[in-house]
Amino acid sequence: MAADFLAILDKSNASKAISFEPGQLVFRQGQSVRWLYRITDGHIRLSRVLMRGSEVVLARVTTGEILAEASVFAVHYHCDAFAESRSLLQRYPIRQIHALLSGHPGAAVAYSAHLAAQIMDLRTMIEIRAIRRADDRLLSWLRFRSHGNPPSIDGQGIWPSVAKQIGLTGESLYRALARLQRAGKIERPGTKVVLTVRPKNTP
């Protein structure tokens, strides 16, 4: 659904499937933009390295989502992309994307809507990163990213990169997780994190 506008290209043989090992580079900041990717399976991390050497995770993209969508009109990729797990990507030549957007009236509108949704997500991330206390920050992120009822999320090996995404060190993040659990705000069966839903009218 997030990639409706790519369906047309899937029917032609324009795209190609490529797999990546954990830690493997998909593209690097500064490389010229040649492909748009859709994640068939796995997790990709978009990040930049600051002058001091620390890494900022700009986004963590997962199954079904699109990678490098904002780079379609750019000359160079503006951040690094690494596989966080064994991942399978579908790769679309940028030329084909351009042709699709120009040639198909609905595609460009759908693409705009997709980008607009991205902008709102990024603003939400900025809001979350602006929360001072580590517990509140992490809890907001968990609320934002969890799904289901009760809302839950699989934490298998994601915490180090989540920490870099919400602006915490690994240690602080694990401490925050422990505090949230002690406070009864979350539960951690196995590798999962389940948000304990607050009963209504109980502030």
Add this chain to the structure above:
Amino acid sequence: MAADFLAILDKSNASKAISFEPGQLVFRQGQSVRWLYRITDGHIRLSRVLMRGSEVVLARVTTGEILAEASVFAVHYHCDAFAESRSLLQRYPIRQIHALLSGHPGAAVAYSAHLAAQIMDLRTMIEIRAIRRADDRLLSWLRFRSHGNPPSIDGQGIWPSVAKQIGLTGESLYRALARLQRAGKIERPGTKVVLTVRPKNTP
């Protein structure tokens, strides 16, 4: 140029000019989306209020730029917009925008490109906000937002909202400004801030 795709609507009489006083509300989070705005003159601040009551500035939009572009496909505005100075906005009904994007092949592509650029800017803001030391953070923001040669920016009354945009308190921001000046990284003639350009090959 940022609003090329609005030119067609400017020729028809679809839009209307509206002026705002400093501090006046343009729209509030949760209101249903009725208009897209282009700033003819002035500064608008997009912000949200956190649970603890503090304000996060998500963006500061200025003359020539567009407001609420990401809300075109949304039902409700997702943040508050306030005028920071006496501002003049051009107001376009959302219906007209939709019609323009669907009806005009090039418009949707131009709009996509515009949104993609927004995404890159937002990611840059996330990167800047991730810089730990206040001095480096402010300096990066100044580099990002200044223009001209030598790069400079008019600081007239903007610092309180800049502080909220880069995640500092007013006090910390003024201290950082003072330190940067003492370190010779910036100069402050009048209300301006001028970046002192580092000669090449001098790390």
Add this chain to the structure above:
DNA sequence: CGTCCGCTTGACTCAGATCAAACTTGGTGG
């Protein structure tokens, strides 16, 4: 003329960073 802001500086506090150490887990290769 008084009030509200923007601006500035100082003293103190505190949450998260940093450094350090240990344990678990999964995978690799002998």
Add this chain to the structure above:
DNA sequence: CCACCAAGTTTGATCTGAGTCAAGCGGACG
């Protein structure tokens, strides 16, 4: 099957830099 290693996870002690509170100045504006 086990030794080994890398990465994730957990906990403790200490440090640091931005937040907070407080006070004062100056200019804009009614």
